[in-house]
Amino acid sequence: MVKKQYAFFDSPCLLPRAGFSCLACALVLAYPAAAQTTRPPRPPAPTDTLRTELNEVVVSASRVEESFLQSPVTVEKLNARAIRLSPAASFFDAIENLKGVQVITPSIGFKVINARGFTNTTNVRFAQLVDGVDNQAPHIGGPIGNVLGPSDLDINSVEIVPGTAAALYGLNAINGLANFQTKNPFTSEGLSVRQQTGVNHVNDPNVQTFGQNGSPTKSYSETSVRYAKVLVADKLAFKVNGTYLRAYDWVANDQTDINPNGNATTGLFGADNPAQDQVNRYGNESSDRTTLTLGGKQYSVARTGYNERDLVDYNVRTLKADAAVHYRFRPGVELAYTYRVASFDNAYQRSNRFRLQDYLLQQHAFALTTPVVQARAYLTQENTGQSYNLRSMGENIDRSYKPDARWNTDFTNAWNTAAAGGQGVAAALATARTAADAGRLQPGPDAFNQRLGTLQAVNNWDVGAALRVQARLLHAEAQVNLAEALRRGGTALPARLDLLAGADHRTYVVVPDGNYFVNPNPGQDALADNLTYSKTGGFVQAGGRLLDEKLRLTATLRVDKNDYFNVKFNPRFTAVFSPTQRQNFRLSYQSGYRFPSLFEGFSNVNSGQVKRIGGLRVMSDGVFENSYTRASIDAFNAAVTANINANTSAQTTAQKRAAAILANQGTLAKNPYTYLKPEYIKSLEIGYKAAFGEQGRLLVDVDFYYNSYRDFIAQVEAYVPIATPTGGTTIHDPLPATYVPVSGDNLDAVATALNTRATQARYRLWTNSQSQVYNYGGSAGVRYNLAGGYLAGANATYTRLDRTENGDGLEDGFNTPRWMYNLSFANEKAYQNFGFGVNFRYQVSYYSQTFLVNGMVPAFSSLDAQLSYHLPAAQVRFKLGASNVLNSYYVTYLGGPSVGGLYYLTIAYGL
Numbered sequence: 001m002v003k004k005q006y007a008f009f010d011s012p013c014l015l016p017r018a019g020f021s022c023l024a025c026a027l028v029l030a031y032p033a034a035a036q037t038t039r040p041p042r043p044p045a046p047t048d049t050l051r052t053e054l055n056e057v058v059v060s061a062s063r064v065e066e067s068f069l070q071s072p073v074t075v076e077k078l079n080a081r082a083i084r085l086s087p088a089a090s091f092f093d094a095i096e097n098l099k100g101v102q103v104i105t106p107s108i109g110f111k112v113i114n115a116r117g118f119t120n121t122t123n124v125r126f127a128q129l130v131d132g133v134d135n136q137a138p139h140i141g142g143p144i145g146n147v148l149g150p151s152d153l154d155i156n157s158v159e160i161v162p163g164t165a166a167a168l169y170g171l172n173a174i175n176g177l178a179n180f181q182t183k184n185p186f187t188s189e190g191l192s193v194r195q196q197t198g199v200n201h202v203n204d205p206n207v208q209t210f211g212q213n214g215s216p217t218k219s220y221s222e223t224s225v226r227y228a229k230v231l232v233a234d235k236l237a238f239k240v241n242g243t244y245l246r247a248y249d250w251v252a253n254d255q256t257d258i259n260p261n262g263n264a265t266t267g268l269f270g271a272d273n274p275a276q277d278q279v280n281r282y283g284n285e286s287s288d289r290t291t292l293t294l295g296g297k298q299y300s301v302a303r304t305g306y307n308e309r310d311l312v313d314y315n316v317r318t319l320k321a322d323a324a325v326h327y328r329f330r331p332g333v334e335l336a337y338t339y340r341v342a343s344f345d346n347a348y349q350r351s352n353r354f355r356l357q358d359y360l361l362q363q364h365a366f367a368l369t370t371p372v373v374q375a376r377a378y379l380t381q382e383n384t385g386q387s388y389n390l391r392s393m394g395e396n397i398d399r400s401y402k403p404d405a406r407w408n409t410d411f412t413n414a415w416n417t418a419a420a421g422g423q424g425v426a427a428a429l430a431t432a433r434t435a436a437d438a439g440r441l442q443p444g445p446d447a448f449n450q451r452l453g454t455l456q457a458v459n460n461w462d463v464g465a466a467l468r469v470q471a472r473l474l475h476a477e478a479q480v481n482l483a484e485a486l487r488r489g490g491t492a493l494p495a496r497l498d499l500l501a502g503a504d505h506r507t508y509v510v511v512p513d514g515n516y517f518v519n520p521n522p523g524q525d526a527l528a529d530n531l532t533y534s535k536t537g538g539f540v541q542a543g544g545r546l547l548d549e550k551l552r553l554t555a556t557l558r559v560d561k562n563d564y565f566n567v568k569f570n571p572r573f574t575a576v577f578s579p580t581q582r583q584n585f586r587l588s589y590q591s592g593y594r595f596p597s598l599f600e601g602f603s604n605v606n607s608g609q610v611k612r613i614g615g616l617r618v619m620s621d622g623v624f625e626n627s628y629t630r631a632s633i634d635a636f637n638a639a640v641t642a643n644i645n646a647n648t649s650a651q652t653t654a655q656k657r658a659a660a661i662l663a664n665q666g667t668l669a670k671n672p673y674t675y676l677k678p679e680y681i682k683s684l685e686i687g688y689k690a691a692f693g694e695q696g697r698l699l700v701d702v703d704f705y706y707n708s709y710r711d712f713i714a715q716v717e718a719y720v721p722i723a724t725p726t727g728g729t730t731i732h733d734p735l736p737a738t739y740v741p742v743s744g745d746n747l748d749a750v751a752t753a754l755n756t757r758a759t760q761a762r763y764r765l766w767t768n769s770q771s772q773v774y775n776y777g778g779s780a781g782v783r784y785n786l787a788g789g790y791l792a793g794a795n796a797t798y799t800r801l802d803r804t805e806n807g808d809g810l811e812d813g814f815n816t817p818r819w820m821y822n823l824s825f826a827n828e829k830a831y832q833n834f835g836f837g838v839n840f841r842y843q844v845s846y847y848s849q850t851f852l853v854n855g856m857v858p859a860f861s862s863l864d865a866q867l868s869y870h871l872p873a874a875q876v877r878f879k880l881g882a883s884n885v886l887n888s889y890y891v892t893y894l895g896g897p898s899v900g901g902l903y904y905l906t907i908a909y910g911l
Contacts, residue, residue, distance in 0.1 A: 058071055085824075207248075318342065318345075320344070333371075356385075401439055554574045587686050685703060688702045713767075884900060
């Protein structure tokens with residue numbers, strides 16, 4: 001069943017009957033002696049804190065430790081102090097306040113990080129690593145928020161590299177990467193517990209109230225536990241983590257009609273339009289409409305469909321855990337094995353909205369760290385569980401009680417009867433819909449829920465809604481510090497010279513499910529042979545310090561080979577000039593490739609009577625050459641309908657149609673796109689970072705970049721005119737043999753076929769944009785440590801899109817506000833052990849272009865605030881806070897949920 005209930009969901013405490021207010025309290029009382037066997041020192045004095053932060057190192061920018069101030073590219077960092085001061089509910093939520101970073105929210109449990117433009121709800125251009133290990137869901141091609149990442153108890157620091165990092169990582173990180181670094185059990189022992197309890201959906205109009213005077217307010221609870229222990233001094237240690245989150249998801253309920261002119265030729269708009277297509281209503285999309293001839297005129301009529309909140313259980317659950325064993329052969333040489341697992345429910349959006357339910361991710365990772373060699377090997381396993389497609393669910397609930405043909409007949413008959421009885425057109429259309437919908441399942445009753453459960457298990461989007469994918473990602477990499485190796489071997493290599501080399505290999509493995517993925521080169525059984533997709537690459541990097549070590553130059557060359565593409569080269573050149581230790585000017589140039597993800601290259605889905613197929617030739621052979629663009633077909637059919645409706649002659653409807661087709665067939669345009677190539681970016685960046693004043697109290701960081709993009713991977717919808725099918729089709733064949741394409745030389749036959757649904761094979765194809773696209777921008781941030789431990793910060797980010805004159809507009813949506821601002825003010829010890837943190841975020845409106853809907857996203861602002869109290873003797877921290885404290889609901893992209901205030905109390909022990 002879809003509607004699931006979880007124990008204790010409505011109670012923020014897991015052990016109320018035991019007399020404890022929450023699990024955190026229970027564990028604190030039960031294990032006081034076990035917590036922090038090595039008690040951490042008191043927070044350092046402000047000058048010590050400044051000195052420590054000024055000397056921080058980062059590793060993500062160059063894959064070796066280097067000074068935070070002297071990094072050759074922009075790096076944003078969250079350290080432990082910044083995380084404590086943040087009013088965000090978690091370290092992951094705090095990322096959206098960093099300079100140059102944009103976060104969008106498809107779900108309370110699924111946030112997407114991006115930088116420098118061209119983002120979407122499945123951001124395959126931005127990599128997310130945990131201790132250097134990619135934590136993406138393999139078939140999605142990107143991470144699902146932080147469900148496979150560390151808890152707030154285990155996070156040590158966060159590094160964000162905005163801009164392409166493909167030359168060093170080769171992980172399709174052409175927009176940047178995030179690296180979450182966790183705590184090492186050798187240096188962070190003991191028990192720590194964190195309980196966060198809160199509420200959201202305060203005065204949310206999208207959530208039903210309970211009872212006459214009920215409140216829609218929902219509870220929020222996250223419980224985390226961490227335990228680490230050194231078993232053999234300086235030799236063997238382990239740690240375990242567990243987190244359980246329960247919440248009620250943000251609701252997507254945008255009722256804007258995205259087909260307002262569907263019946264403009266008959267003067268029907270607004271509520272009178274029988275082809276309405278509300279953003280978050282599913283089952284009335286373009287493929288669910290039919291052109292009906294009523295009273296001598298043609299009308300576009302859609303099935304009724306269902307609102308998203310009718311089709312989804314918004315209860316969110318995340319249960320995740322990890323365990324790691326670390327062994328030190330000697331100081332500096334360490335081997336670690338980590339196992340991560342996450343089971344979760346939340347919402348997700350790609351071309352359609354999905355309910356992810358009983359989704360399971362597992363990861364096994366080995367890491368070897370030495371002064372010379374670093375190596376990793378990991379396996380990620382994905383099982384989509386009981387997940388389902390909301391659009392397919394809406395469509396097929398409607399069709400399961402009455403097929404389209406029967407519904408259209410009932411609608412037509414009822415309209416004729418109503419019109420004959422004297423009703424006007426709009427009233428007759430409403431009467432016809434009521435009659436055709438007779439017997440339609442209504443949300444709420446058991447019969448509706450039973451149908452949801454039935455379709456949720458049917459793995460065929462023509463008749464069901466299930467998402468059933470099993471996939472694996474295998475990755476191995478190693479890098480060698482050649483300079484260090486040579487020095488240790490006795491070579492007199494100058495200390496100012498750096499040499500680094502690395503190699504990696506990754507393979508995706510997908511179990512064909514017969515609906516979402518099939519093997520294009522099967523053996524005996526296309527549903528039995530696993531699909532594989534591999535890439536191998538490597539890099540070399542050389543650097544040196546000149547001019548009395550004031551100038552640091554680095555050159556990197558990366559090479560990658562993908563199964564379906566030729567060898568690709570990515571260079572990177574960087575320079576850092578440091579006239580003083582605290583002033584640093586940086587310059588970098590680099591390029592990057594992004595290879596198609598699994599679903600872009602290999603998907604093979606019947607979705608809403610439109611088949612979405614991967615853009616690799618092995619999946620879509622023959623379709624590009626024989627298809628016409630949907631945009632031209634829509635324009636052609638709209639013109640045909642307008643001509644028929646304007647024709648007042650005595651001709652029959654068939655004669656009017658034939659004349660209209662002949663008059664407008666020149667509107668049709670052949671599909672100009674072809675098979676997939678990798679995306680390509682060239683990026684130039686300059687920046688300045690400096691610390692001023694006593695102990696470096698003032699930190700200034702400014703960057704500017706200019707990017708050139710080519711061959712954007714995007715989707716085009718195109719239809720193939722066909723002769724009447726002579727038999728069934730197989731899912732393995734993008735253009736079934738029984739679908740004989742109409743010759744493009746016979747435009748009359750092509751136009752006639754493309755005016756009738758039954759003689760079209762409809763496809764949504766992954767391809768490349770033909771436009772050359774540029775974007776540029778910059779960001780500036782200042783952070784000032786005032787006397788008394790007060791910390792003030794401000795940053796602004798500017799991002800601008802610039803297309804060439806020949807741009808075709810097919811590229812992925814830029815989906816980025818031109819301006820974003822953040823202001824912060826905080827102090828851990830404003831008065832004795834009391835602290836506070838305040839953050840204000842604002843972004844301007846922007847144009848959102850997704851696979852679901854296009855339009856303007858309104859500007860919004862959000863004020864976050866927290867009050868904290870620390871009991872050092874008891875090792876307990878309290879934080880009372882709120883994100884969006886003013887509860888001003890906003891959306892981060894069109895089609896997504898409305899995000900309101902989240903009010904919480906956090907109790908942390910041993911942190």
